[in-house]
Amino acid sequence: MLCRLASLYLNHHLFMNNIGEYFFNDNTGKVTTAADDEFTSEMETDYANLISLYIPYYNQLPEELKKRFLRRAYHFRSIKNFHYVGMAELAEIPILVSAAAVQLTLGLEKYELPFFKNIYITPDAYKTAEETETFIGHVSPDGIYISWKYFLQGYADSTDNVNVAIHELAHALAHEYFMEETGVDADFRTDFTKFSEVCGPVLAKISTQKRSYLRNYAFTNFQEFWAVSVEAFFESPAALRENLPQLYASLCNVLNQDLLTENKILPVSA
Ligand SMILES: [Zn+2]
Numbered sequence: 001m002l003c004r005l006a007s008l009y010l011n012h013h014l015f016m017n018n019i020g021e022y023f024f025n026d027n028t029g030k031v032t033t034a035a036d037d038e039f040t041s042e043m044e045t046d047y048a049n050l051i052s053l054y055i056p057y058y059n060q061l062p063e064e065l066k067k068r069f070l071r072r073a074y075h076f077r078s079i080k081n082f083h084y085v086g087m088a089e090l091a092e093i094p095i096l097v098s099a100a101a102v103q104l105t106l107g108l109e110k111y112e113l114p115f116f117k118n119i120y121i122t123p124d125a126y127k128t129a130e131e132t133e134t135f136i137g138h139v140s141p142d143g144i145y146i147s148w149k150y151f152l153q154g155y156a157d158s159t160d161n162v163n164v165a166i167h168e169l170a171h172a173l174a175h176e177y178f179m180e181e182t183g184v185d186a187d188f189r190t191d192f193t194k195f196s197e198v199c200g201p202v203l204a205k206i207s208t209q210k211r212s213y214l215r216n217y218a219f220t221n222f223q224e225f226w227a228v229s230v231e232a233f234f235e236s237p238a239a240l241r242e243n244l245p246q247l248y249a250s251l252c253n254v255l256n257q258d259l260l261t262e263n264k265i266l267p268v269s270a
Pocket residue numbers: 167171223224227
């Protein structure tokens with residue numbers, strides 16, 4: 001049941017749409033965009049200085065990939081509208097959120113997440129008017145929502161398998177997979193389908209042997225299994241590979257990354 005991708009996804013989608021409306025109708029959000037002008041060497045240095053302070057993943061990349069990372073972060077930031085809901089704009093926010101997106105997609109050719117034009121930042125965890133649950137982030141057709149406090153916590157402890165930005169961006173990337181006209185690599189499409197097939201046996205194994213390795217939230221539905229697995233993939237790749245090698249290998253294929261190799265990024269498979 002947990003791998004019945006399409007039907008579960010639809011439920012998730014409709015549920016999140018209601019929450020999105022709450023924010024969409026709330027006009028307190030401040031919007032900023034950046035022009036996608038030339039990425040100067042001064043800007044590159046500024047981006048590098050900031051990102052290296054917060055995102056350990058970046059520091060582990062070979063020099064050439066660092067350059068790709070920074071260019072992509074700049075471009076990603078330039079094509080998104082950032083909204084600050086109930087908080088002041090901070091210059092580092094759009095850069096670091098863009099960097100998180102680039103971390104997730106560095107192995108892929110298509111990384112713009114074109115379905116999502118808007119990114120909403122809240123200061124802390126939030127509740128909606130209708131719902132009783134508290135959120136630290138979610139994804140709806142209106143945009144990607146991330147609590148800034150929890151964004152920072154996610155990167156402050158980079159090995160606890162919890163990273164809200166990576167989690168929500170993984171949902172967004174999966175959403176792109178379901179939108180046929182938009183942006184994922186053909187290769188991602190094939191490998192993500194394989195990932196959903198691996199899901200069943202992996203879940204069966206976890207439930208009998210090592211269920212505790214992934215946090216329990218992973219077992220909510222397929223979408224959460226995907227997002228929680230991706231968090232673990234980036235936060236503690238060696239432990240994930242040791243505990244759930246099949247899942248780890250499948251994620252390497254989907255994302256074209258293997259953080260346990262020197263080059264980090266894998267060649268695109270045939
Ligand atoms: Zn989730």
